[in-house]
Amino acid sequence: MDWEKLGLKMGLEIHQQLDTKSKLFCPCSSNLTDKKADYKILRNLRPTQSELGKIDRAAFQEARRKLRFLYEAYSQETCLVEADEEPPHPLNLEAVELAIVVASLLNMKVVDEFHTMRKQVIDGSNTGGFQRTGLVATHGFLETSQGKVAIENLCLEEDAARRIETTNKGVKFRLDRLGIPLLEITTDPSIHHPEQVKEVAYQLGQVLRSTKVKRGLGTIRQDLNISIRDGARVEVKGVQDLDLMPTMVQREVERQIKLIEIRDTLIKRKASVEDEILDVKSVFEDTDSKIIATAPAVKGLKLTGFAGLVGMEIQPGRRLGTEFSSYAKKLGVSGIFHTDELPAYGISSQEVDRLKEFAGAGAEDAVIIVAHQEEIALGALEEVKRRAIMCFEGVVEETRKALPEGNTEYMRPLPTSSRMYLETDIPTFTITRQKVQKIKNNLPELPQEKKERIESKYNLSEDLSSQLLKRDKVDDFEKIMNNLKVDPTVVASLLAYSLRELKREGHSLDRLDLETLINTLKLLEEDKISKDAINSILIHVSQENTSPLEAAEALDLLMLKESDVEDIIQKIISQKEDMIKQRGMGSMGPLMGIVMKELKGKADGKLVNKVLKETIQQFL
Missing domain, CATH: 1.10.10 (Arc Repressor Mutant, subunit A)
Known part of the structure; x- marks a missing residue:
């Protein structure tokens, strides 16, 4: 694709948990737990108006689902702050300092005062219906191989509760994650190539890893904003795999191009969306479709001029009808039927003909069917109707979920500024110039600088230094080298490759902490074992819970005189x-x-x- 001609613009948002002792607004532990809940809380959430009297469209959409939220709470990892039954405590200063460190590494201007805001979120992930957030820094930048990318904002906020289970009746959350300090880093839309966005994400990740951040699955989340010249801004949530980013960009661009083509065809056909929702159950009195036969109600909607377009593929394996279905599912249905895909699913060609005749649909028209309880079916078709009307706009602003294969799926409308309002329970926090300068004078070493330094200092190969950096083993490597006089290449190979290979072979290495590795390598330093014996000793230590020396003796691996x-x-x-x-x-x-x-x-x-x-x- 000609990205410049298409006017591709992208921005990146990265959310990274900080590794602080306590949460952002209370002294509870910032560690997760899987133990049984000490108590539970049941809540219903509703949207509120902004200071200008407006209701955020994303919050309104979530409220229409009328879900109930059950929260699992604990005596150590949560308190009344997470339950929204007690005002927030003073701001976590450790988190503020870490935010300033990252801002300085990104060449940003730190604000003079930290103002805590409430960001309305009523999907249940926050017990109060809002997330606390505040701006720390602005106007930063990153240098990439394809030009400079501006970093617009860096915010410090509280992480959301963990979603455990979702049913038709409601959602279960765990409150241990709620309130963990979280950095949100936002670039401007100055990224213009799919490979460049991958590079930016990697660089930001490297900056974050140079500070005290949490590691592991779920501790960092990336959202991607994508648009083309004739399209609209779409936010893709939960982009985890950096290597998949270019594919995701390309498929979103394909989707927007197809939606523009559909819009132009609809206008050319003078298409329209019927307002009336039809009761079509009588059409399927003797149907072989189990879904329709067992449903209390079957409703239909005529889309004039939509024939052939509802079944059009807009992403690999996903059609316009899939988009309609994603909107309908928000009201509780499992899916929809449409005439572009029928006859199928037990619905005969005769039933399709009768349906079209009943709805007054011609050759260029399509009919959408929903089979469910009366109220849910009507609500789902209202959502389909709303999405079908949007087709005349082409691409609409919305938030979408990243799917494993690189496609995306509708989640909710794009939030507006109406969801932000001041947090009145927390005073402003002054950030002095002296504080910022002190932090800037003691910035941590960036990963690339660290890699180049250990290559030079320990005469390591580029491959070994890269692998140590990639696997977050540089600090362990240097601690070992500071304690022992052994071949740096042997130590680097152990940390970068050998331990991973042992895991792949099925060995559990949970007992192999840094002290154990040092004690094992000390035997090598003292010429008591050969380097070829290291793996066998580590396996034995892990299996038998012995010391490295005892393992070497048991395996008869001690060096001969x-x-x-x-x-x-x-x-x-x-x-x-x-x-x-x-x-x-x-x-x-x-x-x-x-x-x-x-x-x-x-x-x-x-x-x-x-x-x-x-x-x-x-x-x-």
Whole structure:
């Protein structure tokens, strides 16, 4: 695709949990738990008006679902603040300082005062119906291979509750995550190529990893804003895989292009959306479709001029009808039927003909069917009607969910500024210039700088330094090197490759903390084991919960003394005198193999080579 001609614009939002001792507005632990809840809270949430008397469209959409929310709470990981039964405590200063560190690394201007705002969210992920957030810094930038990308804002906010289960009746959340300090970093729409957005995400991730942030699944979340010149801004939530980002961009652009084509065709056909929702159950009196036959109500909606377009593919494996279905599902149905895909699902061609005749649909018209309880079916078709009317706009602003294969699915309308209002329970927090300057004078080393430094200092290969950085093992590597005098390449290979290979082989390495690795490598430093014995010792330590020395003794891997090596070599050579007389020093290779096999890794190869060479020369 010609991205410049299409007018592709992208912005990135990254949400990263901070690794602080406590939460943002209370002293509870910021660690997650899987234990049984100590108590539960049941809530219903409703949208509120902004200071200008407006209701945010995304909040209104969620409220229409009329869901109930059940929250699991705990005595240590949660308190009355998470339950929204007590005012928030003073702001977590550790989190503020970490936010300033990241802002400084991104060349941003830190604000003079931190004002806490309420951001209305009524999908149940916050017990109070809002998320607390505040602006920390603005006007930063990143240098990329395709030009400078502006960092618009850096906000400090509280993370949402964990969604555990969703049913037709409601949603269950766990409150342990609610309130964990979270950084939100937002770029402007100055990213113009799919590969560039991947590069920006990687760089931001590297900056964050240089500070105290949480690691692991769910601790970092990325949202992608995408638009083209004739399209509209769409926010894609939950983009986890950096390698999938370019594919996701391309498929969203494809979707927007197809929606524009559909809009133009609808206008050309002078299409329209009927206002009346029809009761079409009588059409399917003797149907073979189990879904329709068992449904209390079957409703239909005529879309004039939509034939062939509802079934049009707009992303691989997803059609315009899939978009309609995503909107309908928000009201509780499992899906919709449409005439572009019928006959199918037990619905015969005769029933399709009768349906079209009943609805007054011609060759260019489509009919949408929903089978469910009366109220839910009507609500679902109202959503389909609303989405069908949007087709005349082409692309509409909305929030979509990232799917594993690179497609996206409708979640809710794009939020508006009406969802933001002041938090009156928290005073403003002054950020002094002296505080900012002190932090700037003690910034952490960026990952790329760290990689280049260890390459030079320890004479590591580019591959090993990259792998240590990628696997977040640089600090462990340097701690080991500061404690021991061993070959840096051996240590780097162990951390970057060997431990991962042992896991792939099915070995549990839970007991292998840094102290255990140091004690194992200390045996190498003291010439008590060979480097070839390290993996076997670590496996034994992990399985038997012993010390590295005890493991080496149990496995008979302790190195032999030089005198013992000499005795073994003398014994082997005395049995191979004929070979030595025939080949001379040419027997060195075969004998080396025999000796090493006999020693079973209990002697250093260089020592064996030296002793063997000297012994052979004695026979010549």
